[in-house]
Amino acid sequence: SYNLPTEFIGKKIVHFDTIGSTNDYAKEIGNKVRGGTLIISEQQTKGKGRLGRSWKSKSGDGIWMSLIIKPKIDPYKAPFLTLVAGASIVEALSNLGVDVLIKWPNDIILNNKKICGILTELSAEMERVNYIVIGIGINIKTLDFPNEIKEKATSLYKEGYKISRADIVRQFCIEFEKLYKGYILDDDKENTLDICRKHSAVIGKQVYIVKNNKKELVKCIDINENGNLIIKENNGDIKEIMSGEVSIRGI
Ligand code: BTN
Numbered sequence: 001s002y003n004l005p006t007e008f009i010g011k012k013i014v015h016f017d018t019i020g021s022t023n024d025y026a027k028e029i030g031n032k033v034r035g036g037t038l039i040i041s042e043q044q045t046k047g048k049g050r051l052g053r054s055w056k057s058k059s060g061d062g063i064w065m066s067l068i069i070k071p072k073i074d075p076y077k078a079p080f081l082t083l084v085a086g087a088s089i090v091e092a093l094s095n096l097g098v099d100v101l102i103k104w105p106n107d108i109i110l111n112n113k114k115i116c117g118i119l120t121e122l123s124a125e126m127e128r129v130n131y132i133v134i135g136i137g138i139n140i141k142t143l144d145f146p147n148e149i150k151e152k153a154t155s156l157y158k159e160g161y162k163i164s165r166a167d168i169v170r171q172f173c174i175e176f177e178k179l180y181k182g183y184i185l186d187d188d189k190e191n192t193l194d195i196c197r198k199h200s201a202v203i204g205k206q207v208y209i210v211k212n213n214k215k216e217l218v219k220c221i222d223i224n225e226n227g228n229l230i231i232k233e234n235n236g237d238i239k240e241i242m243s244g245e246v247s248i249r250g251i
Contacts, residue, residue: 008036010173035070092171113154
């Protein structure tokens with residue numbers, strides 16, 4: 001057991017040896033379980049990444065988990081929870097001695113390579129949130145990555161950090177509960193934004209924004225109150241980007 005001191009995050013954990021995708025399973029049971037329920041699987045046979053990509057999830061290699069939450073918020077406020085999750089991972093790993101950065105909005109970076117991805121899925125009806133699934137994949141022991149991602153991906157072990165999965169899950173639940181309660185109950189975004197800004201892999205950098213197959217070189221300026229990225233285009237125009245369907249390259 002993870003022996004969690006939390007109030008509701010991770011109070012119920014559903015554990016699998018193998019499953020297609022913890023996110024898909026979370027969506028099957030989302031309406032029936034309490035907010036805070038956490039699904040963890042040793043391996044996934046159909047792990048999903050963002051933008052329709054697949055996510056390698058071999059047995060024992062990492063943390064493949066999905067958290068179901070049921071906040072009473074307007075659906076448009078849901079994407080901010082990806083930042084809450086990212087900030088929680090930064091804090092959790094920092095508590096365990098690992099300094100990571102966030103590549104807005106949903107990648108966690110260690111030594112310039114990705115160790116963690118977040119996939120948030122929303123179920124809403126009639127402008128109301130039924131539940132939100134926050135899927136998190138953290139590479140812990142993976143040493144061999146497929147060729148397509150070899151240059152870009154890493155794991156905690158590969159970078160020399162031997163940390164147990166239970167400790168990370170535990171720290172994540174504790175940190176998430178703090179930031180989540182702040183956001184939902186007190187509309188406190190500052191704590192999350194502070195962490196996202198201080199540990200940003202993109203603010204102050206030139207990056208390529210890829211949208212609908214078009215690639216544009218821009219400079220990242222800040223993350224605003226809504227959790228959107230503020231960028232400066234080549235012609236000097238300042239724009240606000242929502243997390244939706246963009247991807248960022250070249251950091
Ligand atoms: C990304 O970086 O594209 C997001 C990756 C999210 C992977 C996690 S692993 C647990 C959960 N279940 C899934 O199928 N995907 C997420």
